[in-house]
Structures are given as C-alpha cells and as structure tokens.
Amino acid sequence: MKEQYIREVEKLLPLPRQAKREVLRDLEEAFDSAKEHGETEEEVIRRLGTPEEFVKSLDEQLGFHRFDEFRRQKRQIWGIAGTFIFSMLCFALYAVHKALGVQRAIEGIIGGADGPTAIFVTTTGPDISFWTGALGVAALIAAVILLVRYIFKHKKGS
Numbered sequence: 112m113k114e115q116y117i118r119e120v121e122k123l124l125p126l127p128r129q130a131k132r133e134v135l136r137d138l139e140e141a142f143d144s145a146k147e148h149g150e151t152e153e154e155v156i157r158r159l160g161t162p163e164e165f166v167k168s169l170d171e172q173l174g175f176h177r178f179d180e181f182r183r184q185k186r187q188i189w190g191i192a193g194t195f196i197f198s199m200l201c202f203a204l205y206a207v208h209k210a211l212g213v214q215r216a217i218e219g220i221i222g223g224a225d226g227p228t229a230i231f232v233t234t235t236g237p238d239i240s241f242w243t244g245a246l247g248v249a250a251l252i253a254a255v256i257l258l259v260r261y262i263f264k265h266k267k268g269s
Contacts, residue, residue, distance in 0.1 A: 201247030
C-alpha cells in the first residue's frame with residue numbers, strides 16, 4: 112500500500128529527477144517514522160490524503176509548479192530551434208542539389224535496329240530540389256510562427 116502510494120506521488124510530481132528523489136525519500140521517512148510511533152500505513156495515507164491531494168499540498172508549500180513551467184518553456188525553445196535547424200538543412204540540400212545540377216539519366220535503345228538507327232532517350236529524375244526547397248520554406252514558416260507564439264505568450268505572462 113505504501114509503495115503504491117509513493118509510486119503514484121512519483122508520477123504526479125513535476126520536478127527534476129534529483130528533487131523528486133528527495134521528496135520521495137522524505138515521504139518514505141514519514142511512513143517509517145509513523146510506523147515507529149505505532150501508526151499504520153492506512154492511517155498515514157488518510158492523514159496525507161490522496162496522492163493528488165498530497166502533491167497539491169506540497170505544491171502550495173514549495174511552489175514547484177515553476178519547474179513544470181520551466182520544462183515546458185525549455186521544450187518549446189528546443190522545438191523552435193529544431194524546426195529552424197531542419198529548415199536550414201533543407202535549404203542546404205536544396206543549394207547542393209542546384210549547385211551540382213544533380214540529375215538522373217536513363218538511357219536505352221528503342222527497337223531492334225541493326226544499324227545506326229539506335230535512339231537514346233534521356234530524362235531527368237524527380238526534381239527533389241523543389242521538394243527540399245518547399246519543405247525548407249514550410250519548416251522556416253513553422254519556426255517563425257512557433258517563435259512568435261512563444262514571444263507573445265511569454266510577453267503576456269510578464
């Protein structure tokens with residue numbers, strides 16, 4: 112029962128790993144101390160409340176909701192940076208493709224002629240430069256939109 116309670120609290124805590132370990136260690140000690148004083152696990156859980164109530168109470172005391180907001184901001188920044196880097200890679204691929212004039216040629220002989228009537232047909236392969244350019248533009252637009260949303264959201268919060 113104690114282990115299940117502690118696992119539920121662990122799932123609900125929006126803290127960095129080290130801080131979460133400290134809270135869980137303190138909770139473990141609270142159960143052990145209560146047991147030494149003759150209190151059962153059920154009584155301790157009743158006193159602490161549900162895991163949700165315990166975490167909410169702890170949040171009110173320590174204000175650790177800031178950690179969750181910090182992690183969310185960090186993920187948003189990494190998402191913006193990743194989208195921008197992806198767009199730059201697409202543009203680099205586009206530039207390399209255009210600079211080298213990469214194309215695929217297909218050669219073949221038509222018919223079964225005996226002499227100099229052989230015909231060579233060449234075509235270019237699919238033009239990936241269009242798609243890499245388009246993907247680069249789309250990713251860059253997405254990065255700008257994410258950045259603008261991030262700025263406005265955090266400007267409002269200030």
